[in-house]
Amino acid sequence: MVNLPAVLGVATALFGIGLYGLLQRRSLVAMLIALELMLAAISINVIALTTLTGQDPSLGQVVVLIFVGVAAAEVAIALSLFVAIHRAAHDIDVEHLSELKG
Amino acid sequence: MSVADGVFLLSSAVALAGALLAVGLRNIFHNILGFALAMLGVAGIFASLGSDFLAAVFVLVYVGAVAIAMVYAVMLSHPLDQPHRPRSVPKIAAAVLVAAGVAGALWNVLRQVAWPVAVPGADAGAAVTGRRFLTDYVLAFELISVLLVVAMMGAVMVARRSRPGRGTW
Structure with missing residues (x-):
């Protein structure tokens, strides 16, 4: 049951759900959540493609740990930006943040 | 059906259900709870693939910190008290269409690739990963540390309330 197509299918579904959320939600925090879901799907792919195809599994773990570190840094910066944006514009709805729109 | 199969099925269901809650519900707080549930499911998928260390890291970092x-x-940024505006149906339809496409x-691409057949792989446990991280990949390890410190300081700088009379920063 834990075979490669099943794991890749779950990861693809998770990626699709994340992409839908990124396109459809208007709150910046909700868009960040959707982005993290897509990153998790990619991590699942890396782990599945290194452990289930006979490659070096610890290499995949190292790569995914780097992903997690970059994602944590990204979340820290993004959330502080949202707080700063809310302080300046009193809103984190992307459709209202259109001051620079031509 | 082995234990790993059961863990994989359960974790996949939890991950997908949590992801649907995370993008589908209206209340942003419920979205975050769904996101935590989805990450628990992803951690379970890692555990079923033999990556016990990564499962623990995902629970610690995503459920615990993010x-x-x-x-x-x-x-x-209390968006909870803002009134809900109706969602426009064409935009939802377009988002569903693009995401599904x-x-x-x-x-379609993943299905057609002839992936190598799985052989009983090497140990993917925490001991091997930790040893590789502090020998072969020590530069990546140190770079993550530097990146996290810089990101943390940057987050403090960006979110800091500017004081009057002291410029923007």
């Missing part, structure tokens, strides 16, 4: 940070950001195209 979800809590998101709750704090929501509390600081991309996922379908990805699945």
